[in-house]
Amino acid sequence: MIQTRLTERLGIEHPVIQAPMAFAAGGQLAAAVSSAGGLGLIGGGYGDADWLAEQFDAAGSERVGCGLITWSLAEKPHLLTLVLERNPAAMFLSFGDPAPFVVIAKDANVPVICQVQTLKDAIHAIEVGADIIVAQGTEAGGHGEKRATFTLVPEVADYIVAKSSDVLLCAAGGIGDGRGLAAALMLGADGVVIGSRFWASQEAMVHPNMHRAALEASGDQTIRSSVMDIARDLNWPGRYTAHVLQNEFTDRWHADIEGLLEHAASESTKWKSAWVAGDTNVANTFVGEVVGLVNSIEPAGALLRDIVSQAEKLLQSDFT
Numbered sequence: 001m002i003q004t005r006l007t008e009r010l011g012i013e014h015p016v017i018q019a020p021m022a023f024a025a026g027g028q029l030a031a032a033v034s035s036a037g038g039l040g041l042i043g044g045g046y047g048d049a050d051w052l053a054e055q056f057d058a059a060g061s062e063r064v065g066c067g068l069i070t071w072s073l074a075e076k077p078h079l080l081t082l083v084l085e086r087n088p089a090a091m092f093l094s095f096g097d098p099a100p101f102v103v104i105a106k107d108a109n110v111p112v113i114c115q116v117q118t119l120k121d122a123i124h125a126i127e128v129g130a131d132i133i134v135a136q137g138t139e140a141g142g143h144g145e146k147r148a149t150f151t152l153v154p155e156v157a158d159y160i161v162a163k164s165s166d167v168l169l170c171a172a173g174g175i176g177d178g179r180g181l182a183a184a185l186m187l188g189a190d191g192v193v194i195g196s197r198f199w200a201s202q203e204a205m206v207h208p209n210m211h212r213a214a215l216e217a218s219g220d221q222t223i224r225s226s227v228m229d230i231a232r233d234l235n236w237p238g239r240y241t242a243h244v245l246q247n248e249f250t251d252r253w254h255a256d257i258e259g260l261l262e263h264a265a266s267e268s269t270k271w272k273s274a275w276v277a278g279d280t281n282v283a284n285t286f287v288g289e290v291v292g293l294v295n296s297i298e299p300a301g302a303l304l305r306d307i308v309s310q311a312e313k314l315l316q317s318d319f320t
């Protein structure tokens with residue numbers, strides 16, 4: 001069993017947090033991960049009160065947390081109150097300034113996890129009171145920036161050791177098996193946040209066609225782009241791009257953003273219809289580079305146990 005400051009602080013068995021992936025991480029997935037000894041998070045995403053209530057109900061009695069996109073939460077601040085009324089195990093904030101919300105969550109005695117993509121943002125999150133920092137590398141699926149996990153994590157770890165040793169650190173981005181967990185701990189993290197591998201689980205809210213596309217892909221076939229956000233009418237800050245599988249839609253529009261904007265109405269209708277239908281030639285599959293390590297769709301609990309078991313064996317190995 002791998003015990004770290006993260007397992008002690010959160011009262012979990014394994015130092016693994018499931019990423020709160022918007023539209024994919026519902027209550028069933030979060031509950032499955034928590035039941036297996038990690039911390040499962042509902043992906044509150046862009047903020048739908050009814051959907052959030054449904055997913056907390058779906059999690060049942062399992063102790064789960066919730067993640068929200070911070071710039072979207074700024075437009076709907078009441079959602080934080082609704083989430084905190086559910087007594088979440090943790091509040092996970094990403095992609096924006098967490099400052100207005102950290103104090104509210106901490107006043108409710110809920111641990112605050114802040115995901116960042118730069119050292120500068122990590123320092124800011126620490127200064128405003130985050131309990132746990134997630135250093136997310138560009139390898140991650142979904143939205144992120146350009147720093148790589150393998151360098152960002154130790155850089156943030158060194159800052160924490162020197163300036164704020166009570167703050168915990170998790171690594172995210174490209175972690176999909178026990179090798180990634182073991183490596184993250186060696187880089188100075190207290191645990192990991194895993195997204196794409198749990199996205200590829202039986203409990204995730206993912207169209208079967210998207211899962212099939214992921215099983216057939218390698219990490220070479222991913223791309224960072226903003227075209228799918230334009231297609232979904234989502235006003236993402238320019239610094240963030242989304243990591244997805246390449247398809248006909250990105251092939252057509254990635255290098256022609258102006259052209260896409262000119263045809264935004266028709267292309268948006270096409271993309272959204274494809275998403276519902278599971279048409280992976282048009283709608284993008286939201287996964288990161290770890291997709292190349294995904295060879296099966298399994299129960300989330302089994303995935304977690306396999307990841308931890310492999311990491312334990314590696315950490316006990318004598319490499320001399």
